[in-house]
Amino acid sequence: MPELPEVETIVRGLAPRLQGQQIVQARYWPSRVFRGEFPPELAGAVVWQVSRYGKFIVARCDRGFLGIHLGMTGKLLFDAAPQKHTRAFWEFSEFRLVLEDIRQFGRVLWGEQLPEPIASLGPDPLEVPREEFVQRARRYRTSVKGLLLNQQFLRGLGNIYADELLFRARLHPERRTEELSPAAWERVWTEMRHLLLEAIALGGSSISDYVNTAGRKGSFQREHRVYAREGEPCVVCGSPIQKTVLLQRGTHYCPRCQRL
DNA sequence: AGTATGACCTGATGGC
DNA sequence: TGCCATCAGGTCATAC
Incomplete structure (x- = not known):
């Protein structure tokens, strides 16, 4: 579900409440969300910092790193009562943080160091310098959308923002990445x-169903120019927005503004 | 090594 | 009302 802006919004809701707080106890329900090693109990751990690594939420604790990916349907909510799709909770002295995830595409990771695959993600789209972005982009030979979705190239873009970015650019x-000039990549950046x-x-x-930790919806969907606007007029030229399938993802674009 | 293709889950929606 | 196919903010393992 959430891409970089949604995860950033969630982290901004979590950080001020979690930082400096101690986990009293944790509970995990068996599910695909815990692949491989089950995270430790964490009772007594203190959260020092909450930050975003691409689409991962990372809580740096006194004894290691807790990484959470929300997949397509994951939600982190304060003080929600456990229900059918609750996968975990972490109880603090004043509140409880609850992870819900219907489709179980999310993930909870633990490591004394920043665990994989978080540590090997590409740079953050908002931190990568322009020159480095262009250099990295020119190493790949693929479709430009495929590259934007590749988290080793850049961490945090997903289907919505890839489509919206390609429209704006x-x-x-x-379009094949190897055909794009440095100037075109600078425009993308x-x-x-x-x-x-x-x-x-x-x-x-x-x-x-995306909501932040306060249970509130974002409003950027009203600003979408192509995503989920199939058949509606392009905001620039009026042509009907087209939808196709690329890399098994719904792909939205203006056939006139974005020519091959 | 880089890239393309099913597989993994559950629920909502729309056509018949 | 019900059944079935399709679709969904994402990876991930496997095959070329």
Whole structure:
């Protein structure tokens, strides 16, 4: 579900409440969310810092790193009563943080060091310098949308923001990366920053069920120019927005503004 | 090594 | 009303 702006919004809700607080106890229900090693009990651990690594939420504790990925349907809520799809909770002295995840595409990780695959993700889209972004982009030979979705290239973009970014940069999603000039990549870098900063300012996009830790929806979905706008007029030229499937993901674009 | 393709889950929606 | 197919903010393992 959540991409960079949604995870950033969640982290901003979590950080002030968790930082400096001690975990009294944790509870995990068996599910696919815990692949491999089960996270330790964590009773007594103190959270020092909560931050975002791409789409991962990372709590740095006195004894290690707790990483949470929300997959497609994950939610972190304060003080929710456990129900059918509750996968875990962490109890603090004043509140309880509850992880719900219907489809179980989310993940909970633990490590004394920053665990994989978090540690080997690409740079953050809002931190990567322009020159480094261009250099990295030119190493790949794939479709430009495929590259934007590749978390080793850049961490945090997903299907919505890839489509929205390609519209703003006027690039067809299937354009080959090796054909793009450095100037074109610089345009992508600039548009990417604007897009993500605007989306964060509006609390991210809520398509069906995304909510922040306060249970509130974001409003950036109202600003979408192509995503989920199939058949509606392009905001620039009026042509109907098209939807196709690329890399098994719904892909939205303007056939006139984004030519191959 | 980089890239493309099913597989993994559950629930909502729409057509018949 | 019910059944079935399709679709969904994401990876991940496998095969070329």
